[in-house]
Amino acid sequence: MNTRRIDKILDSRPTSDGDGVKIRRTLGLHRHDLDPFLMIDEIRADEAADYMGGFPPHPHRGIETFTLMFDGGFEHRDHLGHREALRDGGAQWMSTGRGVIHSEMPLAQEGRLHGFQLWVNLPAAQKMKAPEYAQADAAALPQRELPGGARAKVFGGRWQLEGEEVASPLDRLAAGARVLELALPAGSAATLPVPVGESALVYVIDGALAGEQPVQAGQTAIFGAGDALALHAGPAGARLLVLAGRPLGEPIAHYGPFVMNTEDEIRQAIADYRAGTLAQ
Numbered sequence: 001m002n003t004r005r006i007d008k009i010l011d012s013r014p015t016s017d018g019d020g021v022k023i024r025r026t027l028g029l030h031r032h033d034l035d036p037f038l039m040i041d042e043i044r045a046d047e048a049a050d051y052m053g054g055f056p057p058h059p060h061r062g063i064e065t066f067t068l069m070f071d072g073g074f075e076h077r078d079h080l081g082h083r084e085a086l087r088d089g090g091a092q093w094m095s096t097g098r099g100v101i102h103s104e105m106p107l108a109q110e111g112r113l114h115g116f117q118l119w120v121n122l123p124a125a126q127k128m129k130a131p132e133y134a135q136a137d138a139a140a141l142p143q144r145e146l147p148g149g150a151r152a153k154v155f156g157g158r159w160q161l162e163g164e165e166v167a168s169p170l171d172r173l174a175a176g177a178r179v180l181e182l183a184l185p186a187g188s189a190a191t192l193p194v195p196v197g198e199s200a201l202v203y204v205i206d207g208a209l210a211g212e213q214p215v216q217a218g219q220t221a222i223f224g225a226g227d228a229l230a231l232h233a234g235p236a237g238a239r240l241l242v243l244a245g246r247p248l249g250e251p252i253a254h255y256g257p258f259v260m261n262t263e264d265e266i267r268q269a270i271a272d273y274r275a276g277t278l279a280q
Contacts, residue, residue: 093170
């Protein structure tokens, strides 16, 4: 086993999106070391004023979004006719392909809201495919107890956990991308296999990762080469979002909600949206 070491630590930045929703964002649109991941957004608010505007109808092309909720929820609607409530503990996968127009609006008018939305890049050959959508409630997402009291929840993809392949029903993410929540008690550790050649990232939700380079809440650790992650919790424990996937190594052109491979393709996406043909 060749344990990966931390190459870089990125800070998330406070910003807003949609209709004034406050978030913390980690960008990877032009970072090869996050490939195939493009963006990590954490939504964490105790005050309704920070999220009530939601995300009114908006377009996407060329990406997948993966949304997971810990507290509260959103109602998703799109031009394909999907209308579903994503509640705490659940997750949603949307492969936008050639185009989706959707909205995400909060289910409640008060209380805590906490979750993540990830952007995963689509390979060039799939950017103009038909869009797809799937959702899984909390009860459908597998969880496992690990040695030392750690607990893992598989939100997306397939993970090797103590020699067992554990699969989420949402297991068709582009580039083999995978999403895992890992809770580590104070001072404990867990080891996760991640195949050689894949990107591996860990976002600290709460607590901290201990080691040569401590990683605090709101930071993302980018790991280097190897075939395993050895994760050690600090004295307050650690709650982590672990991401892995195969890097695409393709050029990226980006404008707002569109991610393509060339500037010409971006201009075409904008023209299609203005003409009302993006999602046709």
